[in-house]
Amino acid sequence: MIARVTLSLREGVLDPQGSVIARGLQGLGFEGIGDVRQGKWIEVALPGVTSEDEARTQAEDMCQKLLANPVIESWSIDILQDVS
Amino acid sequence: MRSAVITFPGSNCDRDLRVAFEAAFDTPCLKVWHAETELPDDLDVIGLPGGFSYGDYLRCGAISARAPIMDAVVKAAEHGVSVIGICNGFQVLTEAGLLPGALIRNAGLKFVCRPEPLQVANADTRFTSGYAQDDDVTFPIAHHDGNYVIDSEGLERLEGEGRIAFRYRQNPNGSMNDIAGIINDAGNVIGMMPHPERAIDPVLGMRDGLALFRSLTA
Numbered sequence: 471m472i473a474r475v476t477l478s479l480r481e482g483v484l485d486p487q488g489s490v491i492a493r494g495l496q497g498l499g500f501e502g503i504g505d506v507r508q509g510k511w512i513e514v515a516l517p518g519v520t521s522e523d524e525a526r527t528q529a530e531d532m533c534q535k536l537l538a539n540p541v542i543e544s545w546s547i548d549i550l551q552d553v554s
Numbered sequence: 555m556r557s558a559v560i561t562f563p564g565s566n567c568d569r570d571l572r573v574a575f576e577a578a579f580d581t582p583c584l585k586v587w588h589a590e591t592e593l594p595d596d597l598d599v600i601g602l603p604g605g606f607s608y609g610d611y612l613r614c615g616a617i618s619a620r621a622p623i624m625d626a627v628v629k630a631a632e633h634g635v636s637v638i639g640i641c642n643g644f645q646v647l648t649e650a651g652l653l654p655g656a657l658i659r660n661a662g663l664k665f666v667c668r669p670e671p672l673q674v675a676n677a678d679t680r681f682t683s684g685y686a687q688d689d690d691v692t693f694p695i696a697h698h699d700g701n702y703v704i705d706s707e708g709l710e711r712l713e714g715e716g717r718i719a720f721r722y723r724q725n726p727n728g729s730m731n732d733i734a735g736i737i738n739d740a741g742n743v744i745g746m747m748p749h750p751e752r753a754i755d756p757v758l759g760m761r762d763g764l765a766l767f768r769s770l771t772a
Contacts, residue, residue, distance in 0.1 A: 479658075483703060484728065486663050536620060539613055539649065541656040542703065 471516045472550040473529035475537055478509035480544050512537055517552075525549045555579035555771055559601040560627065562588040562618040562646075567604035567751065571640065574751035575601060578767030588621040599636040599770055600627055602643030604696075604749060614657060614699045615645030624650055636680060636770055637743040641697055644735075644745035653738055653745045654712070655704030661728025665698040669760060670748055671723040672734050676716045679737050681744045683772050684765035691762035693748035695726060700747040702729035702736075712736060720746055 479485050485507050492506040514532065519525045529547045538545045557575040561568045572583040583601075586593065593600070608617040618624075624646075631637050631652055639647040647653040660666060674682050674689040685691065704712065709730055712718055720735035727747075735746025750763030 483658065484661060484701070486659060486661050486728075490663060536612070536616065539616065539656055541648070541654075541705075542658060 471519045471522065471525040472552060473514045473516060473525050473532075474548045474550055475512045475514070475529060475533055475545055476509060476548070477511070477538055477543050477545045478507060480542055483542050513550075515552075522549045555581060555598045556584070556594070556596055557581070557599045557601065558584035558586050558593060558597055559603055560586045560588060560621075560623055561603070562605070562607035562621060562642075564607040564609055565603050565605035565642065567640065567642075567749065568601075570749075571601045571603045571751045574754050574763065574767050575599070577754055578764060579771060586623060588618065588623050591622050591626060593623070593626040593630055597630060597635050599638065600630060602627075602637070602639040602646050603751075604641030604643060607642055607646070610699070613645075613649065615642055615647075615649045618642070618646045619649035628652060631738075631743050634740070634742050638681065639743070639745040640749055640751060641695075641700075641747055644747055645699070647743065647745040652743050653736060654708050655702055655736070657699050657747070658701045658703055659699050660697070660701050660726070662726075665696075666700070666726045667696040668694065668726075670695040670726060670734075672748060673721045673723055675718045675721045676737075678716070679719055679741055679744070679769075680772075681737070681766055681769055682719055684769035690723070691720075691753075691765075692760050693750050693753045693763055694760065695748045697727070697747055700727040700729065702733045702747070704730060715739075719744055720748065 488506040575583040674685040677687040721732040725732045750766045753760035753763030
């Protein structure tokens with residue numbers, strides 16, 4: 471199993487990098503661009519885990535303890551099956 | 555005064571902070587490596603220095619805040635030992651939960667490196683008693699992620715409780731309410747983005763920082 475955590479800045483937290491990306495897109499001629507927000511993803515392979523529930527629980531714990539800063543970030547977790 | 559400075563992998567202002575402590579207290583400062591698990595129990599002040607610990611990987615200060623030594627630092631803080639976190643050290647303190655809020659990317663997106671005029675917003679703390687209320691001081695700043703943010707309730711608390719120690723006169727990074735440095739509830743932990751340890755001697759061009767360290771001996 472692979473836990474894929476997607477992290478975003480919380481609503482209301484300033485994202486100046488997103489603004490620069492928006493301006494870059496506008497500079498390239500894309501019209502009607504609204505807000506741009508930038509986040510990140512982290513994939514954690516959990517080779518020993520066989521249950522999706524278990525993977526999700528572990529991933530949530532990892533987010534709370536390290537992967538995310540709850541003061542400024544929100545997150546979602548997707549569990550992917552290994553394709554090997 | 556017994557002092558210690560923690561070095562994390564990538565800390566680069568640890569020596570300067572030790573020099574500042576030794577200049578102010580005239581006693582040797584202890585060097586502590588992040589992987590140690592204990593601190594002497596007679597410390598008066600612990601310093602978390604500036605730098606780029608863990609390359610700012612994941613988030614600035616995030617991995618340092620989970621270092622083995624941090625349990626001992628948190629316990630010492632709970633027992634009233636003074637803790638001063640400067641720049642990356644401030645980031646570590648917020649990540650460790652010893653101070654509220656967070657430091658994010660500078661609003662202007664540039665790394666800002668220059669002498670910065672500050673206001674002593676509260677001269678009634680153990681770190682600022684060497685200054686007068688509203689004093690003008692100048693410390694250098696050198697950071698990319700110094701933009702202080704906190705939820706509106708937290709901000710009201712900081713303001714209402716006089717827990718803002720320093721404010722920028724010309725906000726260089728977008729910090730809410732021009733916040734440059736804050737203290738915790740109990741008043742024994744300070745986090746600040748500017749570098750007082752780089753402003754302790756006329757030969758450095760700035761000397762306002764020495765009074766901060768001397769305040770601790772009062």
